[in-house]
Amino acid sequence: MPEESTKWRNFLVDFAKKIGKPDAEVYVDTGKWKARQGGNGLKAAEDVKIKYTNCTAEENAKIYQLNKPITDDFYTLFTPFGKVSKELGRKLLKEVLVLDIATNIPIMSLQPFQQQNYEYAIKVKTMNVQKHDDLQRMIGYQIRKYNSCRKCLKCESVCNFGAITVNKNTYRIDTNKCRHCKMCVTAKYLDAGCLMAGYLVTKAESQEKTYEVQSA
Ligand code: SF4
Ligand code: SF4
Numbered sequence: 416m417p418e419e420s421t422k423w424r425n426f427l428v429d430f431a432k433k434i435g436k437p438d439a440e441v442y443v444d445t446g447k448w449k450a451r452q453g454g455n456g457l458k459a460a461e462d463v464k465i466k467y468t469n470c471t472a473e474e475n476a477k478i479y480q481l482n483k484p485i486t487d488d489f490y491t492l493f494t495p496f497g498k499v500s501k502e503l504g505r506k507l508l509k510e511v512l513v514l515d516i517a518t519n520i521p522i523m524s525l526q527p528f529q530q531q532n533y534e535y536a537i538k539v540k541t542m543n544v545q546k547h548d549d550l551q552r553m554i555g556y557q558i559r560k561y562n563s564c565r566k567c568l569k570c571e572s573v574c575n576f577g578a579i580t581v582n583k584n585t586y587r588i589d590t591n592k593c594r595h596c597k598m599c600v601t602a603k604y605l606d607a608g609c610l611m612a613g614y615l616v617t618k619a620e621s622q623e624k625t626y627e628v629q630s631a
Contacts (some may be wrong), residue, residue: 454615462563463612465555467532475547476540479555480533482562489537490525491588492557494578495597496550499590503623515543516595522550555598556608560586569610573599
């Protein structure tokens with residue numbers, strides 16, 4: 416299949432140039448391209464970075480960049496943390512609250528937000544919890560899923576209760592089936608909250624052993 420072979424080689428050479436290999440043709444012809452490169456050069460590698468700024472006006476609040484407008488599916492991603500309530504939030508702010516499943520006390524406030532440099536953003540403030548950083552880390556995992564899920568279906572298999580549905584267009588958590596076990600947001604069961612993030616993370620990031628990037 417010489418034509419297909421040439422097409423594939425050209426593709427690899429173009430890719431090698433894109434990721435900055437100085438001698439792209441040698442790099443391809445010697446087979447070095449087969450070594451794992453993370454997501455270097457791919458747009459998807461940008462998507463998996465969690466971009467946020469710390470809110471200067473409120474404690475324990477971060478403003479996360481989203482890659483697309485907020486939909487109902489976005490709010491279902493917060494179901495593992497508790498009961499998601501649109502009714503109890505402040506209407507003027509379009510606020511949605513997440514209530515602790517046992518006590519009904521709010522533990523999270525979600526507010527669509529205008530942020531310079533971010534076309535779409537959400538402010539997430541945690542409250543009435545002891546470990547704010549742990550909760551924000553898990554929130555970051557859900558933001559990543561919304562921004563960059565590649566539909567590998569791993570999340571469906573992590574959930575023992577059939578609450579997660581992943582298909583071509585959506586990633587959705589069924590509020591009636593979720594038992595709030597938090598397995599889907601715990602690194603022990605799903606590293607960084609997403610299987611694909613581990614493959615797409617770039618070399619520089621993996622050296623830093625972090626998936627989070629703080630925006631200026
Ligand atoms: S793994 Fe399933 S049941 Fe557990 S929190 Fe996630 S969606 Fe809910
Ligand atoms: S592991 Fe990542 S890419 Fe796979 S279904 Fe879950 S969020 Fe999507």
